[in-house]
Amino acid sequence: MAKAITQIRRVDPTPEELQAQSISKILGAVAENGEAIMKVMDIVSQLDQMGVLDALDALAKRRVDVAEIMIHQVNQPAMHKVMKNGMNMFKFLGSLNPDQIQMLMDGIGHGVDKATATESNDKKTSLWSLGKAMKKPEVKESLAMLITILEGMGESLQREKGHA
Amino acid sequence: MKSSSFTIQINGEEYTAEAGQTVLEVARAHDSYIPSICYHANLGTIQTCDTCFVNVNGEMMRACATKAEPDMKVDTLSEPIKEAQYEAMSRILKNHELYCTVCDNNNGNCVVHNTAEYLEIEHQKYQFEPKPYPADNSHPFYRYEPDQCILCGRCVEACQDLQVNETLSIDWDREAPRVIWDNDVPIDESSCVSCGHCVTVCPCNALMEKSMLGEAGYLTGIPQNVLEPMIDITKEVEPGYKEIFAISEMEASMRKERIKRTKTVCTYCGVGCSFEVWTKDRKILKIEPQEEAPVNGISTCIKGKFGWDFVNSEERLTKPLIRRGDEFVEASWDEALSLIASKFRAIKKEHGADALGFIASSKCTNEENFLFQKFARAIIGTNNVDNCARYCQSPASSALMRTVGIGGDSGTIRDIEQSDLVITIGANPAESHPVLATRVKRAHKLHGQKLMVVDLRENELAERADLFVHTKPSTDMIWLNALSKYFLDQGWEDKAFLNNRVNGLEEYKKSLEKFTLEYAEEHTGISKEELIQMANMIHEAKSVCMLWAMGITQHMGGTDSSTAIANLLLITGNFGRPGTGAYPLRGHNNVQGACDFGTMPGWFPGYEAVEDDEVRARYEKAWDVQLPKDPGYDNHQMVEGIEKGDLKALYLFGEEMAIVDSNINYVDKNLENLDFFVVQDVFFSKTAQFADVILPASPSLEKEGTFTNTERRIQRLYQVFEPMGDSKPDWQIFQELANKMGAHWDYKHPSDIMAEAASLATYFAGVSYEKLEGFNSQVWPVKKNGESTPLLYQDTFAFPDGKARLIPVDWTKPHDIGEEFDFHLNNGRLLEHFHEGNMTGRSEGINHKVHEPWVEISLEQARDRGIEDGALVRLTSPYGKIKVRAVVTDRVQGKELYLTMNARKDNEMVNRLTSSYFDYITHTPNYKEAGVKMEILEDEGPSPLPDKNHRFGHRIPQISVRVEDKWKREDFTPIPELFKLGGDEFGESYHAN
Incomplete structure (x- = not known):
């Protein structure tokens, strides 16, 4: 004879039992990863001494307010320009051929070396010597290159103007 | 190559095409990508997005609306085509802001995102314009955000022509068109049936499941006051969409790490929808149906799409419970199972094995049902095992087994779809089998299928039917026989079919003598004219499917009425061809499978009789035991057995007998009288209140296994969650209990159980988990080589001589309750x-x-x-x-x-x-x-x-999204007018690429 009943006695673990369970889980993990945990402790303690943890704590607690202020600051014309310029800069760098730039940079580097070496012999540069230097094939090569760069730049500027 | 196939050229490549396919379909079939935002394989051509413009033989055409023709030359890559597609995409983005990284739909499958990326959209050509409507958050499960809506009309197409609920439309007449529900009422107040089709097909985030919002992305939970300036900055700085896409893609792939996508099979009705469940820890983010799902494609109903809260309910049973005095007390598994084992042993010793009864679950898997009957037969030694088909479709199974040989649907949902005439009798599929009903509604609305509904009640299909016939209760058998007689009298029967494939015609004819139209009119209340109209409809149809449910079976003459249906189908030759057959619609997700895998008092798995010595010997050898020969008690007899004192103990899992059995006052009284009662369930059910031991089980999302739907289709479900608390999958519980009772079962995974069943039952010889991987399925009988049988009886009926049997049946008057109960x-x-x-x-x-x-x-x-x-x-x-x-x-x-x-x-x-x-x-x-x-x-x-x-609600029926109304708008310029073809088609400059 078993009447329909609805009473259920749950043997819920006491708060102490639950706590004991989770502590034993944690201890298990600690025992397994002892060395790594000690290192982390060390880092955490350093950060605390520096006051970083307090700052992070405050930041986490007020995250929405902080995000709102930050995003407001970022959402200004000047910042838009910074971002646009930054991205243009990236695009510019992306558009260059690294081999050619490498060559150019090597050239400039060598030139700078030479320039600093020349400076040390402390002799005044006369117009005459400049004129004479123009005849050197090395100088001619560099000048030709600079002029070509100016030419290309001009073309691009003209194109932009034409479009506008 | 089939005779109807030919080849076309796309970008210089030859592709085979089938007659009737569009250029877009041919391209998709060969993985050649053409942008197509509004096209969806389950919906077909809509023509609103214009992103699929291609060059067909020198003309700019929509690939989705252009039928492929032999030797057609198509170019999808030339400059004018790219520009046209770019223009279409730019128009779409006027209606949609791309803030993908903070959008909950950015999960790698966003059609708008992926198309914009493919078309290398760099900048907003037309400025984004918000629409003057607030978001509609009124519905409990989904929201509509007009500002993000690109007006592609997929949702409308799905609602109008796939689900055919006819709630959604786009109002093209207003200045800013939008999707509206009924006559533009809040979603919650409309005729929306919450099936989820619209949300599933939305190619962006305009229609979203509320359970996804703020949950799917890493950044989507950001509060509005931070989010809005972030979107502003993105727009202001506008680095070009390429960079935005790079970040959003990175974020989308990070999401895959924490959103788990698991294929499952629905646990509700017998249609057998399958889909992915998206979860984050134990939270269900959404149900995501897939085109490739064999039964439903992207279709779902409210329960399958949104009804999964129960899995995480706090009311779940999580520990075994043992009755002690007037209360249940939590116990360990060991304690509970030991108690059950010792009680079962003692009762068997004192009263014999047949003093124990076993009631199986049509909610649980095939493997679990197989193990349960093995437990009853091999461990206990009784055939007293049954399932809830006893409450529903047993009469249909038994009728089909005696007429055509197999107790299941004759074909699949594809046959119902393509039939000339669908007749439903005593069934309400629009509510009880919603996704199956959508296929009937679609075929009826779009493809000229005829629909006849015979019922007491004017349900949704009845409203839509070409003919709705109201009968007097419990008289269906009479009009069915009368129609058979009328067919024979008119000489309309399928003579060749009857001659070659059917036995028993003469005797059957004799049994029909009294079933004249007059007799039928008198008893059924259907007029003679209507009866003739019904006969004419069947006569005129080239193929007929008859669908029925509890309105036929739950009667004192339930088996005979079902037999009358099969007889009429035989007389009219409607078996064994596509689009024909008998379809008893199964009520539960696995009621077919529970029967198939042997939880029936007279049958081993695969419908082999327990009385058959040869069959029994096969199982005795495999299981190394002596098995009982006589069929056992069914559900009904078990309750009677308790009353008579024969049945002392009952083990029931996943079945709410104390609510769903008839005359429950009587059932409850008997459950009280059991010596020992074990109930295994997900919840503390009404039935569990009578138990001595209650075992906590895991629902479908917490285990693996297979379900068999009404089509006889076997599909795999995969585990989404770990079992909650100490609950366990039913098959594990059976195994542990069997081992407590001395067995040595060692099933590591449900696939081991299926392998055993396949090795023993002929119908499932080729069923294997490998062949059922993912969305693959098998429809039994499955041959050893894995080949399915979606359509039965094409060559022979399932009898030794291969011939069907006409079985004479007579009308059983319904139970007379007395005049007082009027x-x-x-x-x-x-x-x-x-x-x-x-x-x-x-x-x-x-x-x-x-x-x-x-x-x-x-x-x-x-x-x-x-x-x-x-x-x-x-x-x-x-x-x-x-x-x-x-x-x-x-x-x-x-x-x-x-x-x-x-x-x-x-x-x-x-x-x-x-x-x-x-x-x-x-x-x-x-x-x-x-x-x-x-x-x-x-x-x-x-x-x-x-x-x-x-x-x-008030439905607004229309065909598709009425794109013509969009084209008539003054602000619409056809894209081909803007771009000249010529000089750049494939073959001219394409090779330069």
């Missing part, structure tokens, strides 16, 4: 809740739509008795009484009442009123032959049906 009481399921609601009743959103049962009363009776919606009535039968509120409706007629089944309270349950009479062959209760008297307790009151329910 109302006929019908009952059934609802769309929103599954059955009595033990799972769906735990969903807040579903309860918002429907939260209590009601009784439907005809306009005429309401007038006579002076009552309105919300009146409180008491219904009394000889077996009990209940109290429910009324809904007055023209769905029911005269003195016929309809009571919904979603009852959780003792005094609202229909089975307080039903009797213990049954189908004389299968013992299925005659649930549909109840009579009651009605007393009015309150003339009026709060309506039991919330006003925010689809039944009060």
Whole structure:
């Protein structure tokens, strides 16, 4: 004879039992990863001494307010320009051929070396010597290159103007 | 190559095409990508997005609307085409802001995102314009954000022509068009049935499941006051979309790390929808249907799409419980199983193995049902094992087994779709098998399929039918026989078919003598003219499918009525061809599978008789035991057995017998008298209240296994979650209990169980988990090589001589309840809740739509008795009484009442009123032959049906999205007018790329 009943006695673990369970889980993990945990402790303690943890704590607690202020600051014309310029800069760098730039940079580097070496012999540069230097094939090569760069730049500027 | 196929050229490559395919379909079939935002394989051509413009033989055409023709040359890559597609995409982005990284739809499958990326959209060509409408958040499960809506019309197409609920449309006439529900009412107040089709097909985030919002992305939970300036900055700085896409893609792939996508099979009705479940830890983010799902594609109903809250319900059983005095006390598994083992042993020793009974679950897997019957037969030694098919479709199975040989649907949902004429009898698929009903509604709306509905109640399919016939209760068998006789009298029968493939015609003819049209008219209430009209419809149709459910089977003559259906189909030659056959619609996700895998008192798995010595020997050898020979008790006989004192112990899993068996006052009394009762369930059910031991089981999302749907299709489900608490998958519980009782079962995974079943039962010889991987499925009988049989009886019927059998049957008068009980009481399921609601009743959103049962009363009776919606009535039968509120409706007629089944309270349950009479062959209760008297307790009151329910909506039927209205708008310029073809087609400059 078993009447329909609805009473259920749950043997819920006491708060102490639950706590004991989770502590034993944690201890298990600690025992397994002892060395790594000690290192982390060390880092955490350093950060605390520096006051970083307090700052992070405050930041986490007020995250929405902080995000709102930050995003407001970022959402200004000047910042838009910074971002646009930054991205243009990236695009510019992306558009260059690294081999050619490498060559150019090597050239400039060598030139700078030479320039600093020349400076040390402390002799005044006369117009005459400049004129004479123009005849050197090395100088001619560099000048030709600079002029070509100016030419290309001009073309691009003209194109932009034409479009506008 | 098939005779209907030919080749076309796309970008210089030759592709085979089938007649009728569009250029887009050919390209997709060969993985050649053409942008196509509004096209969806399950929906077809819509023509709103214009991103699929291609060059076809020198003309700019929409690939989705251009039929492939032999030797056609298509170019999709030349400059003018790219520009045209770019223009189309730019127009779309006027309606849609790309803030992908902070969008919950950025999961790698966003069609708008992926198309914009493919077309290398760099900048917003037309400025984004918000629409002057706020977001609609009124519906409990999904929201519509007009500002993000690109007006592609996928949702409208899905609602109008796939689900065919006809709620959504786009109002192209207003300045800023938008999607509207009904006549532009809030979603929650519309005719929306919450099926989720629109949300599933939305190619962006305009329609989203609310459970996804703020949950899917790493950054999507950001509060609005931070989010808006972030979107501003992105727009202001506008580095070009390429960079935005790079970041959003990175974020999308990070999401894959924490959003788990698992394929499962729906646990509700017998249609067998499969889909992905997206979860984050134990939170269900959404149900994501897939095109490749074999039964449903992207279709779902409210329960499958949104009804999964029960899995994480706090009311789940998580520990075994043992009755001690007047309460249940939590126990360990070891304690509970040891107790069961010792009790079972003691009862078997004292009273014999047949003093124990086993009731299986049509909610659980094939593997679990297989193990359960193995436990009953091999460990205990009894055939007293049955499942809930006894309450529903056993009469249909038994009728089909004696006429055509196999107790299942003759074909698949594809056959129902392509049939000339669908006849539903005593079934309400639009609510009980919603996704299957969508295929009938679609074929009827778009493809000229005819629909006949025979029922007491004018359900949704009846409203849509070409012919709705109302019969007197319990008389279907008569008109079925009368139509067979009329066919034979007219000489309309399929003579060749009968000659070559059917036995018993002469005897059958004789049995029909009394079933004249006059006799039928007198008893069924269907006029002679209507009967002839019905016969004509069948005669004119080249193929007929007959679908039926509990309106046929739950009668004292349930098996005979089902047999009459099979007979009529045989007479008219409607078996064994595509688009024909008999379809008893299965109620539960795995009621077919439970029967298939042997939880029946007379059958081993695969319908092999336990009395057959040869079959038994095969199982005895495999299991190394002696097996009982005589068929055991069915559900009904088990309850009787308790009363007689023969049955002492019962083990039941996943079955709410104390609510769903008929005449539950009688059942409850007997459950009280058991010596020992074990109930295994997900919840503390009504039945569990009578138990001595309750075992906590895991629902479908917490285990692996297979389900078999109404089509006989076997599909795999994968584990989504770990079992909650200490609950366990049922198969593991059976194994542990068997081993406690001395067995040495060692099934590591459900696939081991299926392998054993496949090795023993011929029907499943080629079933294997490898072949069922992912969305693959197998339809039994499955040959050893893995080949399925979707359509039965193409060459032979399932008898030794290969011929079907016409079985003479006669009408069984319904149970006479007595004049005093002057109302006929019908009952059934609802769309929103599954059955009595033990799972769906735990969903807040579903309860918002429907939260209590009601009784439907005809306009005429309401007038006579002076009552309105919300009146409180008491219904009394000889077996009990209940109290429910009324809904007055023209769905029911005269003195016929309809009571919904979603009852959780003792005094609202229909089975307080039903009797213990049954189908004389299968013992299925005659649930549909109840009579009651009605007393009015309150003339009026709060309506039991919330006003925010689809039944009060106003549908707006139309075909598709009416794109012509878009094209007529003044602000619309056809894209081909903007771009000249010439000089750059494929073959000219393409090679330069």
